[in-house]
Amino acid sequence: MTTRVAVLVSGTGRHLENFAGLARSGELDIEVGLVISNKAGVLALEHAARFGLEALVLDPSRELDDATFGQEAFSAIEAAGCELVLLAGFLRKLDIPRSWAGRVLNIHPSLLPAFGGKGFYGSRVHRAVIERGCWITGCTVHYVDDEYDHGPILLQRACEVARDDTVESLATRVFAGELLAYPEAIRLHLSRGSD
Ligand code: GRF
Numbered sequence: 697m698t699t700r701v702a703v704l705v706s707g708t709g710r711h712l713e714n715f716a717g718l719a720r721s722g723e724l725d726i727e728v729g730l731v732i733s734n735k736a737g738v739l740a741l742e743h744a745a746r747f748g749l750e751a752l753v754l755d756p757s758r759e760l761d762d763a764t765f766g767q768e769a770f771s772a773i774e775a776a777g778c779e780l781v782l783l784a785g786f787l788r789k790l791d792i793p794r795s796w797a798g799r800v801l802n803i804h805p806s807l808l809p810a811f812g813g814k815g816f817y818g819s820r821v822h823r824a825v826i827e828r829g830c831w832i833t834g835c836t837v838h839y840v841d842d843e844y845d846h847g848p849i850l851l852q853r854a855c856e857v858a859r860d861d862t863v864e865s866l867a868t869r870v871f872a873g874e875l876l877a878y879p880e881a882i883r884l885h886l887s888r889g890s891d
Pocket of ligand 1: 705707711740785786804805871874
């Protein structure tokens with residue numbers, strides 16, 4: 697049975713676009729029931745509109761504390777009938793109700809636990825990987841708990857760091873892997889759930 701998911705975004709929404717495309721083509725057995733953005737006017741919302749997805753902009757001026765933001769987000773998610781939450785470029789702390797533990801996923805652009813935690817996002821991650829002199833990096837899909845980039849890992853996908861990589865070239869290579877890893881992790885989650 698098709699799983700209704702909520703996708704939480706803050707920016708460009710490349711993963712949202714990927715999920716919506718895979719759902720439409722039938723390659724991923726999900727239906728995006730709700731998009732929540734904590735920022736107004738972002739590209740992710742344009743993707744949502746283009747795919748005809750219901751979207752909600754929640755607290756763009758950051759007036760809510762984390763607990764209230766979490767309550768409002770999850771009541772909208774439940775009202776939309778979603779069973780799984782996918783964080784995709786979502787740059788705000790999310791307090792997860794106990795009943796949702798194990799049903800909220802995130803993707804991070806490094807091989808956690810390396811280069812994760814508060815402050816490690818976007819190009820900062822790739823810059824740190826290059827500065828450390830790593831030969832390998834990648835991405836991680838993990839369940840979300842109440843610490844940044846900390847919950848149980850479902851799937852990792854590695855890629856090389858080339859000697860002449862810039863932050864931009866490395867980010868591009870890691871992201872190409874992310875587009876495969878996140879759907880694969882969702883399939884894994886859904887198949888385990890139905891064991
Ligand atoms: C990716 O680097 C991902 O690892 C991180 O956010 C970026 C994707 O953002 N969590 P988006 O989907 O383009 O908004």
